[in-house]
């Protein structure tokens with residue numbers, strides 16, 4: 001259970017004068033949920049982009065199951081088993097919801113894992129959508145993404161990840177923009193994925209919900225990892241308190257971004 | 258009281274969209290009719306015309322092939338300003354095979370198609386990685402590069418070109434060959450467009466981030482469509498070389514680049530029927546305008562601008578809307 | 593021989609820099625790749641000729657009028673064509689390409705072909721530098737190119753308008769919130785780019801005859817320089833002009849003048865294979881914010 005899947009060691013990235021990520025290291029084990037929190041602009045998304053190959057780090061290495069994936073193209077990284085959601089979602093707006101999963105199901109990874117025997121892609125897509133809470137017998141999965149509420153689109157992102165049958169899932173602010181009810185119904189899905197042995201990184205501003213499902217949290221500020229540990233440990237650290245002056249406000253702002 | 262136009266999908270359209278629940282032969286006909294137009298049109302109606310117009314339709318089909326190839330690239334977000342690259346390369350390969358080694362059309366056509374496709378793909382491979390206008394720029398430059406290269410090195414007949422290339426065994430063979438090839442390319446690409454593969458290609462165009470994060474190598478897919486488009490264009494060129502019994506620098510001329518784009522713009526980009534329709538409007542039109550000489554290209558250019566700016570949806574989409582929807586004016590309360 | 597190559601290479605580089613500057617400026621500011629650039633170049637040239645020879649205006653005013661017309665043409669092009677497809681790079685490319693073709697081929701149709709279509713040089717005569725006679729016009733080109741690039745650098749880095757340009761180039765939404773109207777700047781960028789094309793035409797064309805082919809050649813050269821240097825980068829244009837300019841001169845000298853344009857084309861090919869975003873271009877491809 002405790003084999004390390006993903007190792008990030010000493011990665012840094014700067015954009016012009018801004019140091020977005022500064023010498024960050026951590027490890028991720030199978031079947032574990034790691035939470036990453038931090039104020040806006042503290043480099044969380046950039047870290048995800050580095051891991052998933054959208055941004056090449058200035059320094060440092062990312063190793064997945066003994067393979068050095070630093071600076072590999074995004075499709076390669078997904079192909080070896082790391083899936084992610086995007087903070088700024090951009091679904092295929094003109095396609096029906098279930099068709100949004102087709103590219104994932106069409107990918108070499110899925111075709112390799114499932115061989116020729118997974119049947120009709122559309123049907124598989126429907127199953128996955130049901131898993132992430134699209135009402136199967138309603139018209140919702142057939143609606144074009146343009147007409148879906150934000151909460152559904154967020155879960156569509158999650159569905160896209162699940163479709164890839166990854167070993168690591170990185171969720172970049174999945175809960176932001178979801179209603180309380182939606183969050184409550186999404187939490188069990190994530191827990192189920194964890195129980196299947198998938199390692200999950202969750203970036204969240206909604207601390208309360210996050211702390212319910214994880215006991216391993218990293219705290220970021222100005223690109224640096226300033227604390228790591230259980231929720232209680234990190235929230236009691238002075239540095240974190242300073243960084244999070246008025247963390248309640250941040251929680252309210254989140255819908256805006 | 259104000260009026261507004263209401264558009265309602267026709268019943269059969271709603272029922273047949275994705276799910277097949279046809280009720281009568283009438284509905285079968287409704288669906289089949291638009292698909293029969295190009296088949297019957299090309300194979301049955303066009304041959305009824307005079308010899309002169311048959312020749313016009315042959316050159317229309319050649320341009321239509323280039324236009325359909327252009328549309329495939331467009332589907333993947335690649336704008337080609339140099340379809341003449343494909344045409345010229347195909348023409349030279351077939352021409353050289355035939356003129357130097359006497360390879361008959363039956364072999365030179367397929368070889369030129371494949372080799373031409375590979376050659377064009379290799380030439381454009383470096384730009385595939387870059388987004389946006391780089392591809393357009395390079396496609397514009399390459400045909401010129403090749404024609405200057407032929408001119409400077411005097412290979413392949415230099416400025417004279419290759420003459421005395423074998424023609425097809427009969428006018429009928431020539432005529433049907435190109436029309437059938439056009440239909441195959443047209444329906445083949447449409448089939449591709451509707452499949453999951455096509456969905457991925459279109460996805461690359463509108464959101465490559467999502468496609469990449471689905472673990473799909475977008476460059477490999479772009480390479481594939483580039484090859485397909487290149488091969489179709491090269492076929493057009495190879496056919497043209499045999500038909501005209503000539504392959505030379507004019508193969509890289511602007512006509513072969515601008516007309517397919519103008520055809521797509523007039524007919525409607527975003528579907529394969531659009532460019533086909535556009536080619537069948539513009540080429541015969543330019544035959545009628547033949548007396549105008551160089552002014553033809555001016556017209557194509559202006560057509561392109563007007564179509565892109567003023568008629569972004571194109572003719573085909575307009576016709577399709579009329580066919581699939583009922584329109585009526587309804588009165589609405591203002592307020 | 594060596595001195596000659598040095599001098600002529602420099603002049604050739606200046607020509608390239610002048611030719612590429614306008615294209616690069618427009619692209620750098622508004623992200624519009626103006627494929628009608630070559631057409632505007634010959635438009636300006638022919639216009640001077642028409643004013644001068646058909647309408648009998650004196651040379652100086654012909655130049656001014658042609659310059660202003662090109663400015664206007666660029667502005668109108670933005671206003672009536674590009675504005676309507678703004679933000680759709682592919683449509684922008686097709687629209688400007690179509691327009692450029694229409695303009696150029698119109699001149700061909702109107703029979704603007706032949707040696708009589710040439711402009712007088714500004715100052716007759718030549719000067720001997722290290723035993724090589726360089727005519728004043730070429731000297732002028734080199735001087736103007738140097739002055740322009742320097743002025744340009746200061747303009748974009750130190751004046752308010754120039755800074756606004758750069759702001760737009762970086763992020764037009766943010767610029768909007770700062771009270772900069774991207775459409776006005778966009779129109780201006782096109783107008784300015786076009787008048788730079790005109791400027792280049794006015795001082796370069798007296799070296800030879802004006803022909804429609806010039807238009808295509810200028811577009812190709814501008815593209816070559818910008819691709820090699822990296823689209824939108826001023827420093828890139830300078831470096832690339834020098835590189836391409838000297839390689840062209842060397843080619844013309846040691847191989848054959850015929851091959852000159854091949855050098856630009858080959859330069860494009862090489863750069864695209866080695867470093868596709870150009871020498872000074874930023875590989876924006878993957879580094880967008882996700």
Ligand SMILES: Nc1ncnc2c1ncn2[C@@H]1O[C@H](COP(=O)(O)OP(=O)(O)OP(=O)(O)O)[C@@H](O)[C@H]1O
Nearest residue numbers: 015018020039040041042043044045046879880881
């Ligand atoms: N592509 C980029 N170019 C320039 N600067 C960038 C880029 N991506 C991120 N940055 C900068 O890097 C810093 C970190 O940004 P990042 O998006 O990683 O923060 P974050 O922790 O995800 O914030 P949020 O909570 O708002 O999502 C910010 O200052 C941001 O402006």
Ligand SMILES: [Mg+2]
Nearest residue numbers: 044045046087
């Ligand atoms: Mg973020």
